[in-house]
Amino acid sequence: MALSPPVASTSLLRLRDFRLLLAGAAAGQVGAQVTLVALPLVAVLVLRAPAFEVGLLTAAETAAFLLIGLPAGAWVDRMRKLPLMIRADGVRAFAMASVPLAAVADVLTMAQLYAVALVTGAATVFFDVAHQSYLPELLPKERLMAGNGALETVRSSAQVAGPGLGGGLVQLVGAQLAIVADALGYAVSALFLLAMKRPSERRPEPLPGASLRKDIVEGLRFVLGHPLLRVIAATTGLANFFAAMLMATQTIFLARVIGLEPAAIGLMLSASAAGGLVGALSAGSLADRIGQARIIWLSVLATGPFALLWPLSRPGVAAVLFAVGSAVVSFGAVVYNIAQVTFRQTLCPPRLLGRMNATLRFLVWGTLPLGAVVGGALAGPFGARTALWVCATGFLAVPVPLLLSPLRRMRDLPAAPDDPGPHETDGRTEPVTVG
Numbered sequence: 001m002a003l004s005p006p007v008a009s010t011s012l013l014r015l016r017d018f019r020l021l022l023a024g025a026a027a028g029q030v031g032a033q034v035t036l037v038a039l040p041l042v043a044v045l046v047l048r049a050p051a052f053e054v055g056l057l058t059a060a061e062t063a064a065f066l067l068i069g070l071p072a073g074a075w076v077d078r079m080r081k082l083p084l085m086i087r088a089d090g091v092r093a094f095a096m097a098s099v100p101l102a103a104v105a106d107v108l109t110m111a112q113l114y115a116v117a118l119v120t121g122a123a124t125v126f127f128d129v130a131h132q133s134y135l136p137e138l139l140p141k142e143r144l145m146a147g148n149g150a151l152e153t154v155r156s157s158a159q160v161a162g163p164g165l166g167g168g169l170v171q172l173v174g175a176q177l178a179i180v181a182d183a184l185g186y187a188v189s190a191l192f193l194l195a196m197k198r199p200s201e202r203r204p205e206p207l208p209g210a211s212l213r214k215d216i217v218e219g220l221r222f223v224l225g226h227p228l229l230r231v232i233a234a235t236t237g238l239a240n241f242f243a244a245m246l247m248a249t250q251t252i253f254l255a256r257v258i259g260l261e262p263a264a265i266g267l268m269l270s271a272s273a274a275g276g277l278v279g280a281l282s283a284g285s286l287a288d289r290i291g292q293a294r295i296i297w298l299s300v301l302a303t304g305p306f307a308l309l310w311p312l313s314r315p316g317v318a319a320v321l322f323a324v325g326s327a328v329v330s331f332g333a334v335v336y337n338i339a340q341v342t343f344r345q346t347l348c349p350p351r352l353l354g355r356m357n358a359t360l361r362f363l364v365w366g367t368l369p370l371g372a373v374v375g376g377a378l379a380g381p382f383g384a385r386t387a388l389w390v391c392a393t394g395f396l397a398v399p400v401p402l403l404l405s406p407l408r409r410m411r412d413l414p415a416a417p418d419d420p421g422p423h424e425t426d427g428r429t430e431p432v433t434v435g
Contacts, residue, residue: 012146017138017196024192025131026154028089031185033162033273034169034178035096037266039113040251041175042099045262047110051384055248055376057110060117062244062372064125065365072125073358074215077351081134082193088127089190095119097183103176129361133353136345145284145342152280152338159273159330167266175262219355222348229347229360231405232296232340235398236364239300239333242394244371245378245387246310250322253310253384258319268319272326279334287339291411296339297402303332307395311388329395 012018043049043057076084095116102108139147169178223229254260254268279299287295309325312318348356378387402408 012139012143012150015138018147018150020192020196021135021138022150022154024089024189025151026158027185027192028092028189029155029158029185030162030165031096031182031189033158034166034185035182037163037166037251037262037269038170038175038178038182039099039117041170041255041262041265042103042108042179043110043113044251044255046103046175047108047113049110051249051252051379052376053110054252055372055374055379057113057117058244058248058372058376059369060114061121062365062368063118064121065361066369068122068125069358069362069366070216070219072129073219073355073361076126076129076133076358077215077353077355079130081130081137082196084130085127085134086190086193088123088130089186089193091123092120092127093183093186093190095123096179096186099179100177100183103174108176125358125361129358132341132345132357136350136353141346144345145287145338148338148342148345149280149284152283152334153277156273156277156280156330156334160270160277163266163269163273164263165266167261167263167269170262170266215355216359219352219359222352222356223359223363226347227405228407229344229356231401231407232344233360233363234401235300236340236360237367238401239395239398240364241367241371241374242307242391242398243333244368245375245391245394248372248375249379249384249387249391250310252379253313253388254319254322257315257384258313258322259315260319268323269326271323273330275327276330276334279331280338283335283338286335292339292343293407293410293412296336296343297399297407299332299335299339300402301399303328304395304398307392310392311385325392 013022039061040054040057043054049057098112099108099116102112135147135151136144165181166178169181223233250269251265254265255262260268283295286299290298306325306328309321313320313322313325344356344360345353375387375391378390
């Protein structure tokens with residue numbers, strides 16, 4: 001049973017290492033949210049990139065999940081999580097710092113932006129997989145819902161504050177120099193993680209006969225062999241495809257169609273992210289009241305139609321429709337994410353956490369670069385508003401896999417079975433399945 005948010009949050013904040021984990025997440029997320037505004041504006045306002053190239057930039061930021069997502073999980077399961085996260089933060093800080101340095105030297109190009117996006121994306125793959133796999137080592141299972149809720153609250157708070165800060169910085173110093181905030185955010189995150197006093201993790205010992213290929217296959221079989229994980233993967237992948245279309249076109253739409261200044265764009269994205277913050281604060285109590293399984297499908301079913309407000313936005317007062325639509329969709333997405341991530345962490349044996357998280361990231365984040373390319377391809381010849389109509393209509397289809405699954409008839413999620421460990425049956429590792 002999930003802990004009620006006030007009690008859970010208070011008790012968790014007494015844990016020094018968890019406080020440092022939260023502080024590191026806050027620093028990294030604020031910087032990343034600044035870049036959410038600044039990096040596309042570098043392409044749009046400074047380098048005058050067309051819509052398709054902006055879409056490619058968004059695709060480059062997420063391409064690593066598609067390219068290295070599966071082996072990353074197997075590698076993470078063989079490595080100590082905390083040092084890996086610190087190294088990933090360092091890589092992201094140096095990569096982001098190269099953008100303002102190149103701008104000052106007047107040598108910044110789209111090619112460098114693509115390279116920075118690819119490098120930071122690859123580091124983010126390892127950081128995120130390790131981060132989700134590390135939390136169950138830091139907290140007991142009964143406190144994971146509260147822990148995920150606290151981390152999601154930090155992320156959502158950064159989404160509220162970061163874009164506004166980013167838009168203001170772009171207005172003051174220019175898009176390319178505003179990215180300094182992201183580099184600093186990753187550096188500060190690494191310092192918080194370095195300050196954690198948790199005893200050093202022992203490097204996991206590989207099983208006899210283990211190989212990278214076998215490890216990847218075991219992760220795939222665990223995810224694809226579980227009926228509830230399959231439907232979560234399908235739903236989240238579909239949602240991320242259309243979310244990437246939004247990311248690839250929203251800056252062009254708000255800047256060139258609605259006519260907003262950079263500071264106003266940042267404030268618009270901050271206002272829309274407020275819904276995600278409300279979702280993070282209320283997810284635990286909603287899951288307790290409505291049911292941990294029921295909240296997964298109900299959250300996206302009830303909020304998806306508000307995506308139609310994006311293409312209905314117009315210059316002037318009607319521009320607020322974009323923020324309202326994003327706020328409600330973000331609310332549903334955050335509630336959904338907290339519920340399904342907690343379920344995944346609870347269900348999965350510790351030895352498979354990295355591979356399970358990476359396999360799901362590969363399946364659900366691998367759609368991001370595809371959606372970004374499609375969004376950019378549609379926005380070029382047909383306009384950003386048309387691309388947003390396709391995107392918003394797609395959000396109406398997101399709940400369909402959930403509604404056709406056993407989740408629709410459940411109130412709470414089933415208990416996780418005991419992990420029998422890997423065993424050989426005709427040379428294959430059998431997955432743990434439910435139902």
